[in-house]
Amino acid sequence: MSKYALLFIPTLFGMSALAQDKKTDPAKEAAKTEIWEPVPKIVTPGHLPQDAPSDAIVLFNGRNLDAWHSVNDPTKPAAWTIDDGFFTVKKGTGNIETNKKFTDYQLHMEWRIPANITGTSQARGNSGVFLASTGPGDNGYEIQIMDSYQNKTYVNGQTGSVYKQGIPLANANKKPGEWQYYDIIWNAPRFNEDGTVLKPATVTVILNGVLLQNNFVVKGETRWIGAPEYKKHGAASIKLQDHGDPSPAISFRNIWIREL
Structure with a gap:
């Protein structure tokens, strides 16, 4: 095996590790920052801004x-x-x-x-x-x-x-x-x-x-x-x-x- 091939092998391992890190980084996954509960209550607003909403x-x-x-x-x-x-x-x-x-x-x-x-x-x-x-x-x-x-x-x-x-x-x-x-x-x-x-x-x-x-x-x-x-x-x-x-x-x- 040539010295160039030996140098290339650790480089491949390094690139593979970087790719794996990117896949598992929670900051890169949208679902990790999504909150689904508790669900805000529904309030029906008035017809005009000054009208009382449904929970008033x-x-x-x-x-x-x-x-x-x-x-x-x-x-x-x-x-x-x-x-x-x-x-x-x-x-x-x-x-x-x-x-x-x-x-x-x-x-x-x-x-x-x-x-x-x-x-x-x-x-x-x-x-x-x-x-x-x-x-x-x-x-x-x-x-x-x-x-x-x-x-x-x-x-x-x-x-x-x-x-x-x-x-x-x-x-x-x-x-x-x-x-x-x-x-x-x-x-x-x-x-x-x-x-x-x-x-x-x-x-x-x-x-x-x-x-x-x-x-x-x-x-x-x-x-x-x-x-x-x-x-x-x-x-x-x-x-x-x-x-x-x-x-x-x-x-x-x-x-x-x-x-x-």
Whole structure:
């Protein structure tokens, strides 16, 4: 056998080994990275993006406030005014909140500042949605609602802010008199047994299709004066605020929620 043949034999073995390695490399086999279970549940979407999907809980159906009660007296129903497919804050009756308590969820709600709004800064259609109501008054985590269309105020208090915490990424407000759309993803805080925070809350807020809060890490419950702080709680109601402004009151419609 020639010296050239002897040199060729180990080369053949090397090439064969390389070919075999390529055949057995899991990274080269598509099936190795395919996951078949668990199969995601089927959710039938609404006809329009704002329509409730099949697994949603409808919190306002356009006819009654049966899903809500007064915060001042939980034994009493919500006393706000119902009109043609929407309801309006009835000043002086206090905040209202859902009968059902929630943890993590996707929330859709629509609201309208009246066309004849008056006042300036915070005294202009002011309300808010508290993503977890932890007590009477304004305890909880507030996403601000007010007229921020050509109405100057402190930026961590304008529409779409995590009130006194997170400044919105944009001002996407429509003119007073037009319906506006919130889509909110809320991941509630988790607590240790001793009440310390295991995992802070996060929130994503979209107004009229525009991202205002991008997985914002919430610093604690809303405080008008002073720094936010957490206190231990579990599942909680969603609360809407009667701010008590002298200007015309804000209205709401088409509220639904998906538990996550």
